[in-house]
Amino acid sequence: MLAFLMRRLLLAIPTLFLISVVVYALLALKPGDPIDELRFGNPGFTHADYERLIKLYGLDKPWYIRYWYWLSRAVRGDFGPSRRYGMPAAEFVFRQRMPNTLLLSGLSLLVAFAVAVPAGVWCALRRHSFVDYAVTTLNFVGISVPVFWLGILLIYVFSVRLGWLPAGSLGTPGVAEQGLGAYVVDRLRHLVLPVLALSSIQMATWTRFMRSSMLEVIHDEYIRTARAKGLPERAVVLKHALRNAILPIITLVALAIPGVFSGAVLTETVFNWPGMGRAIYDAILANDFNVAMVALMFISLWIILCNILADVAYALADPRIRYD
């Protein structure tokens, strides 16, 4: 197990290196350069300025030379400045955007898990009941509805028609001065709709998995044994069945964790939420390469780590699985 873990972690280094080369090359292939925005936004910008900045930023050199400069500084933790926001790219990504995304996506993941597990168990225990059919149908709807449309519908119903909740953004400006309680309530109110929209797909997928996983387990012989020795049904379901049925879901959750860091560009766009997804999208389109690089590399790292984590969790939970 330890050897497997070490091998996977070591293999992650060349993979990350390759990803950084490919992403850098792709971004360099993209038409336009980081100076475009300055040039088109400023009428006094002369061609001499342009050439000076091209030289200054090293954009006259081929992409592999620039990549080498980037890499040699990145390994020391310096990811360069964001030309768009006038601050270090890492500071913009980790200080300004990451907390917002962690809040929104993390909360969505928790909500999805907290709903999916009991819902799946309930449906499995009352198979072919009305509730089971209703939830199964709802799951199909959940994975089929585009998240941006669901967001728009939620805004229409809950903020335009009913006026209960705000339609977007992080919070009301200036509410912090009314005290901590008002601030917290305001932030929470702004979270409700985006969390509902974002958690829908995972809620649906996990409920389905939980249901079928529970159905597989519930007819096993050790469950019959547990019932036969007179354990109350509650203990049979929660202690014996659920523990085994939840394993595949744990893997799915582990694989969903990177999404918590990458954010959700569509949901963030609908709700005007300044998170990572939107940051990456804007950075790519505006040629703010340093921001795009640091964010994408950070997410890749998490994807690789969580893949390993999923394998390890699986092996730890099920002793029959061996990797060596």
Add this chain to the structure above:
Amino acid sequence: MSTLRRLARHRLALFGAAVILLFAVCAIFAPYIAPHDPYAFSLAKKLQPPSRLHLLGTDELGRDLLSRIIHGTRVSLLMALISVAIGLAVGVPVGALSGFYGGWFDLLVQRAVDILLAFPGILLAIVVVAILGPGLWNAMLAVGISFIPTYVRVVRGSVLELREKEFVEAARALGTHSLAIIRRHILPNCLAPIIVLSTLQLASAILWASGLGFLGLGAQPPTPEWGTMLGRSQLYIRVAPHVAIFPGLAIALAVLGFNLLGDGLRDALDPRLKGRL
């Protein structure tokens, strides 16, 4: 035959197939079904609620929404079919060769797949569209490329399993060429997962393509694409919610159709695929 009969007993799958058929009819006969020209605008009639003349109302330029949604069926189904075809055309041969031969080629392919899968969700498609420039065809290509790694993984997994089977050994003992073994003995046995995956990918393709359209990276106006139509609808949600509701309903229905059919196909073709696809 038994597969068809099992599928026919799957009521949800039949419903899915019926929905897809309906959309296909809309796509083929769009100019005959649509009551108005999807491009004909009239600012005097902008953002009208549903009425007898305009069954689903009009959009911000006074174009008939129903006609645009019907014509949008062509765009969305075409995008879905082509992007899945790209994923199939590249993913299946690469996955089959990599699983069958193993060795350095397999190692190379696996690293490439790792890199492509390190982009979460729609981000890879966004990067590709950003390089190629926004537009209908580039969005298809971007979604197609994002599908390749999944096909490679699934086909490679099936081939790895089949490679050790006795009938493959028998074919090899008879001196059959490796490529012929893959084509005649291995790929026909991978059909079930490939068909199921492709049906589900069609659903994802519609979601992703409309997502790109919503962000302004997909089909460009005035092309009637469902996601692109939703992109501006949020601005008018207070005065004209129908502009936001109906195109999204079309997306959700089409995606639901493919998801239901894919699920039924999986149960009918090979119930063991559950949990893997």
